[in-house]
Amino acid sequence: MTSVTFMPLSLVGQGAPSDQRLASAGAPIIFGREAVFMDAPRAGLHAAARLPQQERTLAPDHVLAAVVQKGRLFERAYPEVTVLRNRGRYLLVELSPNHPALVERHAEPCYAAFPVEPGTEVFRDLGRIARPAQRSPAVASVLERLSVVAFRATLEELVAQRTRFSTSEAYRQAAELSRRRLEDLGYQVALQEFAMAGGRSCNVLATPKEAPFPAVIIMGHLDSINHAEGPEAAAPGADDNGSGAAGVIAMADALAPIGDRLSVGFALFGGEEQGLFGSRHMLSALPAEAVSAVRAMINMDMIGTLNPGPDGTTVAPAVLLEGADVSRHVIEGLAAQAAAWTDLTVQTSFKPYASDHVPFIEAGMPAVLTIEGADQTNDSIHGPGDTIDRIDDGLAYQILRMNTAYVASLADT
Ligand SMILES: [Zn+2]
Incomplete structure (x- = not known):
């Protein structure tokens, strides 16, 4: 039987007396703020230090697995599974090796489990990062242009439609609305048509006029969905992803004046x-020169949910930065700007999952998803309950400040 030992990550690898004993248990699994050891030498661990550690023994023939889920969809699909740690988007669970979540591939991924x-x-989970002593005045002046009022106004217009189902007429109207907004801000805008399952849809692509290929691309999906009730049903998609789409337009507004120093493109999918x-x-459709011109891509997909904690307590605003080795520099840059300009707790993951940053990462491009913190996983997405009254403007604003400051800092160097 496998035993699993949890310790605070802050106590591992700092030359603590327990480190040598732990070495025989292999490298830890990192899960949030915890280090997890498999089959650690029990006596050694206890003798090493009086550390706040916890042990669990897995059921016979079970393996330790991690889950990435949208909403709470894994927990809903498999309520009988034993969850050892629950951090919303991420779970540590024990599973039989032939559990369907480990062996079946889902065409429409709502969760993924892996040993x-x-x-x-x-x-x-990096917590709050210490604020640097110096901050750039050039970045500060760009941030002054970022308007949470404009963000909210765009979001209200987007959710006023019953749905933004990708192949619907209502989606077209949302795309036209976005096109007008971006044109009014001075960008060159194109609707990029494509065929997809069930019909046709389009992207809205904006670039500064007469600019070279974008060095930075800010993106988010414009469509929404009601999984249970179908294409005609109500799908306000306020968080998923009215918040990210309105965020793209708010950033296009704030960043317009730096277009002569840094070419920044915007994409709504x-x-x-x-x-x-x-x-x-x-x-x-990207030519090779356009691919190689890109220094950073930021995807926003759900930036507005701040769930209350247990018993209605308020929780610290958090952002999850999800990318891969190819985008490590973008994650580090975003984390630095979060420290400089926001109160956000920062979490990072190098397991890109199920949103528009994934295809670009697979193509070797430096894309990062910025999304409400792991614990804030939104249980009402993909249905009629994803409504604007649940959007926390303050959280969205802080994530937009981090993203905008990062782009402004690239223009400043
Ligand atoms: Zn989404």
């Missing part, structure tokens, strides 16, 4: 909910 072994980093059709199409 973990020593050294696996599921996600890392259709077909995300049916399988990343819009972002895959944009990628397939």
Whole structure:
């Protein structure tokens, strides 16, 4: 039987007396703020230090697995599974090796489960990072242009429609609305048509006029979906992803004046909910020079949910930065700007999952998803309950400040 030992990550690898004993248990699994050891030498651990550690023994023939889920969809699908740690988007669970979640591939992924072994980093919770002593005045002046009022106004217009189902007439209207907004801000805007399951949809692509290929691309999906009730049903998609789409337009507004120093492009995608059709199409249409010009891509997909804690307590606003090795520099840059300009708790993951950053990462491009913190996983997405009254403007504003400051800092160097 496998035993699993949890310790605070802050106590591991700091030359603590327990480190040598732990070495024989292999590298820890990183899960949030905890280090997880498999089959650690029990006596050694206890003798090493009086540390706040916890042990669990897995059921016979079970393996330790991590889950990434949208909403609470894994927990709903498998309520009988034993959850060892629950951090919303991420779970540590024990599963039989032939559990369907481990062996079946889902065409429409709402969760993914994978066995973990020593050294696996599921996600890392960095907490609040100390604010630097110096901050750039040039970045500050760009941030002054970022308007949470304008963000809210765009979001209200987007959710006023019953749905933004990708192949619907209502989606077209949302795309036209976005096109007008971006044109009014002075950008050159194109609707990029593509075929997808069930019909046709389009992306909205904006670049500064007469600019070279964008060095930075800010993106988010414009479509929404009601999984249970179908294309005609109400799908306000306020968090998923009215918040990210309105965020793209708010950033386009704030960043317009730096267009002569740094070419920043903006993309709103259709077909995300049916399988990343819009972002895959944009990628397939990018010429090689455009791909190599890109220094950073920021995807926003759900930036507005701040769930109350247990018993209605308020929780610290948090952001999850999800990318891969190819986008490590973007994650580090975003984390630094979060420290400089926001109160956000920062979490990082190098397991890109199920949104529009994934195709670009697969193509070797430096894309990062910025999303409400892991614990804030939104249980009302993909249905009529994803409404604007549940959007926390303050959280969205802080994530937009981080993203805008990062782009402004690139223009400043
Ligand atoms: Zn989404």
